[in-house]
Structures are given as structure tokens and as C-alpha cells.
Amino acid sequence: MPGPGSFLIGEEERRHVAEVMETGYLSRYGSETDPRFKRKVVTLERLFAERSGVRHALAVNGGTGAIMASLVALGVGPGVEVLVPGYTFVASISAVLAVGGIPILAEMDESLTMDPGDLEGKITGRTRVIMPVHMLGNPSAMDAINAVARRHKLLVLEDCCQALGATYRGKAIGTYGDIGAFSLNINKTITSGDGGIIITDDTGIYERAFAYHDQGHKPLRMGLEIGKRSILGINLRMNELSGAFALGQLEKLDRILSMLKDRKARFKNALSEARIPGMKFRVLNDPGECATLLVVIFDDPGRAARVAKEVGSKTVAESGWHVYNHMEQILAVTDEKGKPRYHKGMLPRTDDILSRSIALSVGVVDAGLGAGFGINVLSNDVELRAAADRFIRAARAGSNP
Numbered sequence: 001m002p003g004p005g006s007f008l009i010g011e012e013e014r015r016h017v018a019e020v021m022e023t024g025y026l027s028r029y030g031s032e033t034d035p036r037f038k039r040k041v042v043t044l045e046r047l048f049a050e051r052s053g054v055r056h057a058l059a060v061n062g063g064t065g066a067i068m069a070s071l072v073a074l075g076v077g078p079g080v081e082v083l084v085p086g087y088t089f090v091a092s093i094s095a096v097l098a099v100g101g102i103p104i105l106a107e108m109d110e111s112l113t114m115d116p117g118d119l120e121g122k123i124t125g126r127t128r129v130i131m132p133v134h135m136l137g138n139p140s141a142m143d144a145i146n147a148v149a150r151r152h153k154l155l156v157l158e159d160c161c162q163a164l165g166a167t168y169r170g171k172a173i174g175t176y177g178d179i180g181a182f183s184l185n186i187n188k189t190i191t192s193g194d195g196g197i198i199i200t201d202d203t204g205i206y207e208r209a210f211a212y213h214d215q216g217h218k219p220l221r222m223g224l225e226i227g228k229r230s231i232l233g234i235n236l237r238m239n240e241l242s243g244a245f246a247l248g249q250l251e252k253l254d255r256i257l258s259m260l261k262d263r264k265a266r267f268k269n270a271l272s273e274a275r276i277p278g279m280k281f282r283v284l285n286d287p288g289e290c291a292t293l294l295v296v297i298f299d300d301p302g303r304a305a306r307v308a309k310e311v312g313s314k315t316v317a318e319s320g321w322h323v324y325n326h327m328e329q330i331l332a333v334t335d336e337k338g339k340p341r342y343h344k345g346m347l348p349r350t351d352d353i354l355s356r357s358i359a360l361s362v363g364v365v366d367a368g369l370g371a372g373f374g375i376n377v378l379s380n381d382v383e384l385r386a387a388a389d390r391f392i393r394a395a396r397a398g399s400n401p
């Protein structure tokens with residue numbers, strides 16, 4: 001059970017899903033006039049938009065689909081460049097390639113999110129979108145990123161997949177850029193097994209995202225609209241069962257966030273009080289982060305590797321999935337002349353910081369993120385203290401090779 005929402009499945013989800021099963025309306029589209037049609041997906045969209053403080057939300061089948069539809073809505077297509085950090089889940093990069101665009105990999109900083117200082121040197125006449133990724137629950141430095149975007153007349157797509165529930169400057173993430181894409185997969189703050197949500201305040205962008213997600217149709221159709229479809233779309237629709245499950249999870253999102261924040265504060269405090277030399281916490285761009293993980297950065301990569309091994313984990317650099325160096329399918333991509341576009345070691349600052357970083361689980365327990373060790377959203381005081389003590393012992397011992 002990797003994400004906090006999956007630890008807390010209960011009566012709320014059961015009630016919403018049972019309603020759908022009783023009526024048999026399994027698609028997001030049903031009869032406008034039949035009171036048995038419960039409109040779970042449409043309700044999820046309305047509540048998520050309200051909670052985020054934007055005009056539009058669109059539920060889709062996953063975070064990858066949410067990013068693809070967002071890219072298309074922002075006009076990304078063949079040959080268009082998108083700036084994206086090299087430390088992210090592969091989907092942020094592969095979604096750009098899937099719609100014909102060209103991902104341009106950018107460095108991250110000690111927040112483990114996009115380094116705004118690395119963007120301007122990588123902008124070309126073909127760049128259209130900057131895609132910050134709010135990694136491991138931490139909002140990206142949106143003020144600085146938006147300033148670059150404004151200076152160069154670029155659009156911003158926030159990949160919010162790992163930070164549902166986080167805020168930046170008091171507002172929901174996903175509302176700072178032109179569009180925000182969320183995931184409801186099993187590792188996320190709340191889940192529907194698989195699922196995704198897009199938010200935007202711009203009606204034109206929303207209509208294009210909706211059309212791409214459903215064969216070119218206009219938003220909220222309930223019937224056929226032959227002759228009115230203006231763009232080529234595919235099918236990324238969310239179904240009523242997933243929408244129902246997600247509604248149950250959304251009802252407990254605030255409870256989940258406060259449980260995460262409480263546990264993270266106590267876990268972090270225990271590590272701070274131990275005053276471990278040569279170890280610091282990663283930079284948080286806003287205290288509104290969603291507290292799913294606690295990341296520590298050591299001065300020395302050898303020591304970080306020893307400490308991680310001692311607690312049965314790995315440094316973030318070695319943890320697998322989220323580092324461009326380990327994305328063989330991306331490293332295989334070539335340019336128009338057949339030359340590789342990307343290569344291992346092309347982001348030296350990212351590599352350096354990640355080789356010194358260890359992610360400790362607070363609510364997301366995922367070895368693929370390097371967070372196979374730590375606590376979870378239900379951990380009690382004794383478990384929390386035991387995990388902290390074990391890590392502190394390992395960190396102290398790790399100073400002596």
C-alpha cells in the first residue's frame with residue numbers, strides 16, 4: 001500500500017462505488033433526465049475545481065493522460081520544445097514525446113525540483129512550454145519559473161502528480177501555471193487505482209484539453225455531436241467507478257494532509273534534534289508542501305550511499321525510476337540526424353545532488369522513489385521513534401567509512 005490514500009480506504013469509497021453499481025451507469029456520460037445517474041465524474045470535477053479555486057477541472061484516466069491532454073491544449077505538437085526537469089517520473093518526459101514534442105531536460109536544485117536558473121540558457125525559438133514538476137510533494141519555485149515564462153512569452157504546465165494537496169503561497173498548486181496535471185495512481189496522496197485530473201482557469205485551454213481527452217468533443221456532452229468536433233482527440237476518459245472511488249478519497253483529503261504534516265513534523269524534528277553533522281534537509285519552496293516524504297542531503301555521496309544501505313534503502317540517484325540516467329527508453333531517443341538527444345551525466349548538478357540525497361517515506365512508501373524506508377501515514381509514536389532512531393544511528397555510523 002504505497003500512497004497515503006491507499007492506507008485509508010473505507011466507508012466513503014464503498015458508499016460512492018455502491019451507488020454506481022446499483023444504477024449501472026458506468027460511463028461519465030449518462031441520461032440527463034434519469035435521477036439514478038449519479039454523475040460521479042462530473043461531481044469530482046466540480047469539487048476539485050472548487051477546492052483548487054479555478055473555473056475548470058477535467059477528470060481523466062491517469063496522470064500521463066492528464067499531461068498529454070494539457071500539452072495538446074497548450075499547443076504542443078511536432079517539433080515544439082518543452083523544458084522539463086531530468087529528475088521526474090518518466091511520464092513527464094514521455095508525454096511530450098507522445099504528442100510529438102521535444103523534451104529539453106533541465107537541472108534541479110536542492111529542492112529536488114526544477115532549477116529556475118537553468119531555464120533561460122535552454123530556451124530557443126521552438127520553446128513553447130515550461131513544465132515544472134512538484135517532486136516528492138514539494139512545490140517548484142513557481143514565482144521564479146513564472147517570471148522566466150513571462151519574460152519569454154512561454155506557457156507553464158505544472159506536473160502536480162506527486163503533490164496533490166500541496167499549496168504554494170497559500171493557493172493550490174496547479175493554479176500558478178496555465179494548466180495543472182494531477183495523478184490518482186496508487187502512489188499518490190489520494191487514489192482511484194489509476195486516474196488523473198487537469199485544472200485550469202482558462203476556458204479555451206479547458207475546451208481543448210477536454211476535446212483531446214474525448215475524440216474532439218465539446219465539454220460535458222451527453223450525446224453525439226457529429227459535425228462539431230474541431231480537434232483530433234483520443235480516449236482518456238475517467239469512468240464512473242473510478243470517479244466514485246476518487247470522490248470518497250477527496251472527502252478525506254484534508255484529514256490525510258493533516259496526518260502527513262503531523263507525522264512529518266515529528267519525524268523531521270527527531271532528526272533535527274540529533275544534529276547529524278554533514279546532513280541537511282532539502283529546501284522546501286513553500287511550507288504548503290504535502291509532506292509525503294522527508295528528504296535529507298549529505299555532504300558526501302559515499303556517506304549517503306552507506307547510510308542508505310544501512311537502513312535497507314538507496315540514494316535517490318540509485319533508486320531507479322525517476323532519474324533521467326536510468327530511463328533507457330528516453331536515452332534511446334534520437335534527433336532528426338539520428339544522434340542521441342540525451343546522454344547519461346548530461347545534468348551534472350542534478351546527478352551530484354541526487355547522489356547525496358536519501359528520501360524517507362512519511363506517506364508515500366515507494367522503493368522506486370528511493371523511499372523504501374521510513375514511516376507511513378498510520379505510524380504511531382513508537383514506530384516513528386524507532387524509524388528515526390534507526391536512521392540516526394545509521395547516519396552517525398556512516399561518517400566512518
Ligand SMILES: Cc1ncc(COP(=O)(O)O)c(C=O)c1O
Binds near residue numbers: 091183196
Ligand atoms: C511526476 C509524475 N508525473 C506523471 C506521472 C504519471 O501519472 P500516472 O501514473 O497516473 O499516469 C507520475 C506518476 O507516477 C509522476 O510521479
